[in-house]
Amino acid sequence: MALTHTILSALAESPLTGYDLWKRFENEFNCFWRASQQQIYRELAKMEKQGFISGQVIIQQGRPNKKEYSLTDAGMSHFLEWMGEPSEPTAIREDLGVKMKMAYLVPRQVMLKELQHRRHVHYQQLLKFKEKEQTFYSNYDKLSLQEKCSYLVLRRGIRYESDWVAWCDEAIEALSALEKE
Amino acid sequence: MALTHTILSALAESPLTGYDLWKRFENEFNCFWRASQQQIYRELAKMEKQGFISGQVIIQQGRPNKKEYSLTDAGMSHFLEWMGEPSEPTAIREDLGVKMKMAYLVPRQVMLKELQHRRHVHYQQLLKFKEKEQTFYSNYDKLSLQEKCSYLVLRRGIRYESDWVAWCDEAIEALSALEKE
DNA sequence: AGCTACATGTAACGAGTTACATGATTAT
DNA sequence: ATAATCATGTAACTCGTTACATGTAGCT
Numbered sequence: 124m125a126l127t128h129t130i131l132s133a134l135a136e137s138p139l140t141g142y143d144l145w146k147r148f149e150n151e152f153n154c155f156w157r158a159s160q161q162q163i164y165r166e167l168a169k170m171e172k173q174g175f176i177s178g179q180v181i182i183q184q185g186r187p188n189k190k191e192y193s194l195t196d197a198g199m200s201h202f203l204e205w206m207g208e209p210s211e212p213t214a215i216r217e218d219l220g221v222k223m224k225m226a227y228l229v230p231r232q233v234m235l236k237e238l239q240h241r242r243h244v245h246y247q248q249l250l251k252f253k254e255k256e257q258t259f260y261s262n263y264d265k266l267s268l269q270e271k272c273s274y275l276v277l278r279r280g281i282r283y284e285s286d287w288v289a290w291c292d293e294a295i296e297a298l299s300a301l302e303k304e
Numbered sequence: 305m306a307l308t309h310t311i312l313s314a315l316a317e318s319p320l321t322g323y324d325l326w327k328r329f330e331n332e333f334n335c336f337w338r339a340s341q342q343q344i345y346r347e348l349a350k351m352e353k354q355g356f357i358s359g360q361v362i363i364q365q366g367r368p369n370k371k372e373y374s375l376t377d378a379g380m381s382h383f384l385e386w387m388g389e390p391s392e393p394t395a396i397r398e399d400l401g402v403k404m405k406m407a408y409l410v411p412r413q414v415m416l417k418e419l420q421h422r423r424h425v426h427y428q429q430l431l432k433f434k435e436k437e438q439t440f441y442s443n444y445d446k447l448s449l450q451e452k453c454s455y456l457v458l459r460r461g462i463r464y465e466s467d468w469v470a471w472c473d474e475a476i477e478a479l480s481a482l483e484k485e
Numbered sequence: 486a487g488c489t490a491c492a493t494g495t496a497a498c499g500a501g502t503t504a505c506a507t508g509a510t511t512a513t
Numbered sequence: 514a515t516a517a518t519c520a521t522g523t524a525a526c527t528c529g530t531t532a533c534a535t536g537t538a539g540c541t
Contacts, residue, residue, distance in 0.1 A: 125399045126500075132406045142520050155401020162501065164522060185510065187520045206410045209421045210399035214529090215464070218306045218391035220336020224457045225313045227450045229387045240390045268482065269408045275475045276405045283396070286467040294456045301449065307528075323492055343529065345494060366538060368492045395501090489540080494533105501528075511518075 125210075126166050127175075129156045131194065131202040134176060138193035141167050151273075154252065154280030167192060175201055223294065235298055242291035249284035252277060306391075307347050308356075310337045312375065312383040315357060319374035322348050332454075335433065335461030348373055356382055404475065416479055423472035430465035433458060 129152065133144055144167075145160045158166075170176045175198035178190045194202070219241055226234040260266065260274045310333065314325060325348075326341045339347075351357045356379035359371045375383070400422055407415040441447065441455045 125397070125402060128399070129402045132402050135406065135409060140520075141522095142518095145520095152402075152405075155396060155398045155405070157395040157397060159502070160520095161503085161522080166500095168522090183520095187509065189520060203410065206403060206406065207414055209418060210403065212422070212425060212468070213396075213398050214338040215334075215336060215394075216306070216338060217336045217394050217460075218309070219393075220457050220460060221306060221310045221313050221333075222387060222391065223460070224333075224336070224453055225316065225387065226453045228316060229384065233388055237390060241393070244393060271478065271482070272405055272407045275478060276401050278474060279398075279401060279404070279471050282467050282471050286463050287393070290460050290463050293459060297452065297456055301452070321492080322494095323490095340530070341492095342494085342531085347528095349494090364492095367490095368537065370492060487541090489538100491536100491538080493535090496533080497531085499528100499530075502526080504523105504525085506523080507521085509519085511516100513514100513516080 125156070125205075126158055126162065127170060128202065128205050129158070130163070130166055130170065131175060131198055131205070134192060134194045135199065135202050138191045140181075140189045140191050142189065154283070155276055170198070174198075226298070231298055231301065235295060238291050238295050238298070242288055242295070245284045245287035245291065249281065249288060252281045252284060256281065306386075307337070307339055307343065308351060309383065309386050310339070311344070311347055311351065312356060312379055312386070315373060315375045316380065316383050319372045321362075321370045321372050323370065335464070336457055351379070355379075407479070412479055412482065416476060419472050419476050419479070423469055423476070426465045426468035426472065430462065430469060433462045433465060437462065 129148075130144060133139060133147060133152075139147070141160070141164045144163050145158075148156065148158045148163065167176065167178070171178055171192070174195060176192045177195055178192045180188055180190050182188050219237070222234065222237060256274075256277060260270070260277065263271070263274070266274060310329075311325060314320060314328060314333075320328070322341070322345045325344050326339075329337065329339045329344065348357065348359070352359055352373070355376060357373045358376055359373045361369055361371050363369050400418070403415065403418060437455075437458060441451070441458065444452070444455070447455060
C-alpha cells in the first residue's frame with residue numbers, strides 16, 4: 124500500500140517531522156489519503172529502518188525536541204520508481220451501499236434519514252473544498268505547475284463530493300416517490 | 305467495520321455457504337464492498353463464535369460437503385440495529401491522488417500514461433455496470449421494491465465510474481495543455 | 486492431460502484503529 | 514484555570530492481503 128509512498132512524496136518536496144506530516148495529512152492530503160498520527164510515527168520508524176529516510180533530531184527551546192526526516196537517495200529512487208508504476212483503483216468498501224441494497228427490509232423512513240445524513244456530510248465537505256478552490260485556485264492561468272497539480276487533486280475531491288450529493292438526491296427522490304404509492 | 309454487516313445483510317435474505325457469499329461478493333456486491341474468500345471464511349467462523357449466525361453441514365454427493373450459514377435471532381437484531389445507525393463516509397485512500405499532486409516532479413509523459421491507464425480501467429468497469437443496467441433494470445416501473453434498491457446501488461457504481469472517467473479526462477486535458485507551453 | 490468450478494480452510498504478514506502515556510507552551 | 518498546540522511514542526487489537534494446502538467433478 125501507499126502510506127509509505129505518500130510519506131515519501133511529501134518528503135520529496137522538503138524534510139518534515141512526524142508532526143508536520145500529520146498536519147499535512149489533516150489538511151492538504153485529506154482529499155486523497157488519510158492517516159492517523161500513530162500510523163505516521165510507526166511508518167516513519169519502519170521507513171528509517173529500511174533506509175528510505177533518515178531522521179535528525181533538532182533541539183528546540185521552549186518546545187519539545189523534534190525529529191526531522193529527509194529522503195535518502197534510496198528513498199528518492201524508490202519514490203520515482205513508484206511514480207512510474209501503474210496504479211489500480213482502490214477497492215470500494217461503502218457501508219451505505221450495503222444499507223441501500225437492504226433498505227427494502229426496514230421502514231423506508233430509516234433509509235431516508237440515513238441518506239439525508241450522508242447528503243449533509245458530503246455537502247459540508249464539498250463546501251470546504253469549493254472554498255479552497257476560490258481562495259487558492261481562482262486564478263488558474265497564473266498558477267505554477269506544482270499548484271496546477273494540487274488543483275487537479277482538489278478537483279478530484281470536489282467531483283467526488285458533488286457526485287455523492289447528486290446520488291443521495293437521486294436515491295432520496297426515488298425512495299420518496301415509493302413512499303407515496 | 306462492516307464486513308460483518310455485509311455478511312449479516314446477505315444472510316438476512318437467505319442462508320448461504322461461504323462459497324456462495326464469495327460468489328456474491330464477486331458479482332452483485334462488487335460495486336460497494338469487496339472481500340476475499342479467505343476473509344469471508346474467517347469472518348464466518350468469528351461470527352458463528354459470536355452467536356450471530358449458525359452453520360449447518362450439508363452432505364453432498366459428487367461434490368465436497370458444504371456448510372450453510374443462517375442468521376440467528378441475535379444476528380437479525382444486530383443487523384436491524386446497524387441499519388438504523390448513521391454511517392460515515394469511508395476514508396479515502398487513493399494512490400492516484402498522491403501521484404497527481406507530485407506529478408510536477410516527473411516527466412509529464414509519466415503522469416499522462418498513468419491517467420490514461422486509469423481512465424481505461426474505470427471506463428471498462430463503467431461499461432460493465434451500464435450493461436447490467438440495460439439487462440436488468442431498463443423497465444424501472446415494473447421492478448419490485450427490492451430490485452429498485454439494488455438498482456440504486458448500481459446507480460452509485462455507475463456514477464462513481466463515470467466521475468472517475470470525467471476527472472481523468474479533465475486532468476489529461478490540463479496536463480496536455482501544459483505540454484504545449 | 487489440463488483447466489475450471491466447487492468447497493473449505495491455516496499461517497504469516499501488512500495496514501489501520503483505539504487506547505494509553507507524557508509533558509511543555511501559548512492563548513482564552 | 515483550562516483548553517489547544519506542539520511533539521513523540523507504546524501496546525493491543527482488528528481488518529485485509531498473500532501464500533500455502535487439499536481434493537472431487539466435469540468439460541475440452
